[in-house]
Amino acid sequence: MKVMKFGSGMRKIAIVGSLHGNETIGKRVIEKLAHDPGMGASIKAIVANEDAIRAGTRFVDTDGNRCFPGKRNGNVEERMAFGVLRELGGYDDVIDIHSTYADMDDTVIITRRRSLGLARMAPVGRVVLMSRKIAGGRAINDFPKRCISLEFNRNRSVGHVSEVVRETVDNILCSRRQAARKRYYLVNGLLKGDGRPRNMRNYSLVKKGTAIKLDDGQVMKSGGDFYPIFLGEKGYGGTICMKAVELKMWK
Numbered sequence: 001m002k003v004m005k006f007g008s009g010m011r012k013i014a015i016v017g018s019l020h021g022n023e024t025i026g027k028r029v030i031e032k033l034a035h036d037p038g039m040g041a042s043i044k045a046i047v048a049n050e051d052a053i054r055a056g057t058r059f060v061d062t063d064g065n066r067c068f069p070g071k072r073n074g075n076v077e078e079r080m081a082f083g084v085l086r087e088l089g090g091y092d093d094v095i096d097i098h099s100t101y102a103d104m105d106d107t108v109i110i111t112r113r114r115s116l117g118l119a120r121m122a123p124v125g126r127v128v129l130m131s132r133k134i135a136g137g138r139a140i141n142d143f144p145k146r147c148i149s150l151e152f153n154r155n156r157s158v159g160h161v162s163e164v165v166r167e168t169v170d171n172i173l174c175s176r177r178q179a180a181r182k183r184y185y186l187v188n189g190l191l192k193g194d195g196r197p198r199n200m201r202n203y204s205l206v207k208k209g210t211a212i213k214l215d216d217g218q219v220m221k222s223g224g225d226f227y228p229i230f231l232g233e234k235g236y237g238g239t240i241c242m243k244a245v246e247l248k249m250w251k
């Protein structure tokens with residue numbers, strides 16, 4: 001774990017990157033922002049899973065975003081999670097950066113409603129509330145007062161992701177909701193299986209009764225309406241995608 005402090009100002013904001021070692025974008029964005037002279041907040045930035053980065057893997061022992069609050073004498077990721085939370089003491093606003101193989105729009109993930117205000121400050125069009133059933137209360141989002149995880153497709157540039165993080169910081173500083181319209185979703189289930197559906201796209205509604213055609217020839221019937229999210233991500237074994245409903249009342 002590497003901890004950096006930069007920027008100046010009364011407001012303290014934390015940025016976490018590379019909880020997953022194969023998502024080096026977080027590390028690269030932190031290194032870029034550390035050299036940005038215009039950060040108007042006191043930033044503490046944490047490059048979390050350096051062991052997994054060195055190994056070139058998502059994690060060494062266990063998923064680094066499913067083992068919070070961690071353990072002082074646990075395995076590699078449990079010790080990392082424990083150390084990350086210790087560093088986040090006194091930081092009420094946490095921005096956590098991830099990347100995904102899924103071909104999907106930039107997305108803000110929260111696991112608790114109290115992070116909704118923070119999510120609205122990110123210049124990102126999709127906000128996803130992950131139910132406890134899915135994240136299990138073991139994600140980083142479950143611990144700080146307010147925490148958002150930003151998810152970007154792996155092809156997004158360091159420049160793009162840095163701008164999103166920077167603008168989020170600026171919006172926090174002046175308590176400004178990001179102006180662009182957002183859509184809100186609740187993830188409340190998983191589509192289990194191993195194949196890849198040929199007729200589904202992230203954030204594109206799948207109607208109840210739709211025949212989901214997998215590339216191995218198998219066909220599944222959708223039991224209800226849902227929006228696929230994280231379709232194409234490789235990090236969730238045995239899961240084709242997450243299933244979400246739209247939360248219209250949050251607009």
Ligand SMILES: [Zn+2]
Nearest residue numbers: 020023098099
């Ligand atoms: Zn991740």
